[in-house]
Amino acid sequence: MICPVILSGGSGTRLWPLSRQAAPKQFQRLLSERTMIQETAARAMGPAAGGEGFTAPIVVCNERHRFVVAEQMRELGIAGTRIVLEPVGRNSGPAILAAALMVAEEAPETVLWMMAADAAIGDEPALRRAVAVAAAAARAGHVVTFGMTPTAPETGYGYIERGEPLAGIAGAFRVARFVEKPDRPTAEAYLASGGFFWNAGMFVFTAATLIAEFERHAPDVLASVREAVARRTTETDFVRLGADAFTACRTISLDYAVAERSSRNAVVPASLGWSDVGSWAALWELGAKDAAGNVATGRTVLVDARGCYVRGDGTLATVVGLEDVVLVATPDAVLALPRERAQDVKAVLDAIKAGGLDSIPGIV
């Protein structure tokens, strides 16, 4: 059995005004009738390739999102989800480590599959095959990441260079190196080489391996999180980590704390149709298009529009004669911008704060 661990710490500000602090991206119905966290949890139901099954997931989320997580898991019909509540966000390192320590109390050799709650995956059969390979590598003591076969010279992702094949585990490789987000020429060279893959932030390892790696590379983090886990309280579906100890821990990603430092790294390359759904332009890329290349979701009217992403959430969004524009409408906030400037949502949020408009309840 593989234990899925879903990290639900993202704030998803790049998808404002749909994504808000109170209900970030992972809780939104972005691509289907299911929310992103529901899509994520549903991927870890039923057997992986090879027939190995999954336990109910562990979800690590912020204290204030506990009921929305519980409700969305209930809607999905998943029984037995453990919801681990962080008093504050400390990035992915402490979050996955807390889950590993809890699992290790009972069964330290359990294979954990760590994933973000807010990514899209187009090819689920390929994912299940990749997870089976990764689980085998994890049982051989590796910290296994997935390398997404790049389809474009993306400068927004980190990359993983593949090394030698792992002996005895077809489809898994040593990691030659992790590289930070590259510039455009470097990304083009990576794409051309065939030996570089996008780092999707999805990992597989045993609980024992992860704990040992933290012991070696970030012992202070391990000490803090161990204490937070020891002082946890449990209340119905929720596990509340010890607040003082967890808050005292430093903020660090799993990549930085362990993956980039470990000698036990492995990578499973795969083409999964993966996207971090990091902008409205990404949602346009992923969406079903009409004959004029528009993606329309919710209540919308489009007249003479081309290449637009139009979304009416609880309101009617209408467009005439625009090209390659994003229009996202909610009852209390609306955003319009060129698709190619989708990353500039941040400028809007900055201007909202600068203008004091963030005093409107729930607006950001």
Added chain:
Amino acid sequence: MICPVILSGGSGTRLWPLSRQAAPKQFQRLLSERTMIQETAARAMGPAAGGEGFTAPIVVCNERHRFVVAEQMRELGIAGTRIVLEPVGRNSGPAILAAALMVAEEAPETVLWMMAADAAIGDEPALRRAVAVAAAAARAGHVVTFGMTPTAPETGYGYIERGEPLAGIAGAFRVARFVEKPDRPTAEAYLASGGFFWNAGMFVFTAATLIAEFERHAPDVLASVREAVARRTTETDFVRLGADAFTACRTISLDYAVAERSSRNAVVPASLGWSDVGSWAALWELGAKDAAGNVATGRTVLVDARGCYVRGDGTLATVVGLEDVVLVATPDAVLALPRERAQDVKAVLDAIKAGGLDSIPGIV
């Protein structure tokens, strides 16, 4: 004393989604903190040029708008407004005639100043001077219209060709002819000639003159409206016209019923900064612009926008990196389109109806 008659029959569909059937354009705060009908009524308070004063206005409106009219007049602090309720809209001819018949019961030589409830006028001192000239011509028995000095070769307005000066009334002229909306070359020729003026649909005449002209040119309309006025009922501030008689009347504009046929026409040319505020593009023209040529009203955030009209009414409207675009946001409907396609709002309304979205309460 001049009696202002404000016709509030417009539906203002070209300003959707702000203007709706239940609350059309004239009841909206389009250009200031006052609504259009409040701006209109306020123009007829205080003395005209020459010191002649105005009576409280008569407002002719649809039955279903009676409370919004009454409330908006109350807000303005106008006492004694008579609100005449039409059971159905029959265009401007029957509406002004009903007012004239009521006034004529007491004082048939009263000068009436008829105006639409939803136009903008930039130069109010010039308007007061023009009204004084028109009142003099009206007392001499003329049906007087105002000719707006054209500032562009507009194809969306009718034109009035000026004739000989009226003897003894400086600033007033006979009307050579009324012309329908011209094509572009004709409009350019009109603009160049200096003898053609926009027909703003604003008239001045005595009640007796108007009734006599209807008697001559549209006796069937006079008969129906006379009966509707005879059968009226009065209830607090409201005068309800006889429904059967008024409904039986044909639909006809004052221009078509009388003005274009009368031998007693006169025109007072004037530069009033007049606009019928017939589109979102017109509101952009009229609005105060920032350094990048944007007009922003309500709750808005603009980043790198140029030449845009952005309006957030009860919701926050945000724009990044767009040029010459209109974005109008309300809590339940949003419109985005290029400024130069502002006339295509109708296509959106058609699509809403075609798609059955007009079943959403109040959406159109």
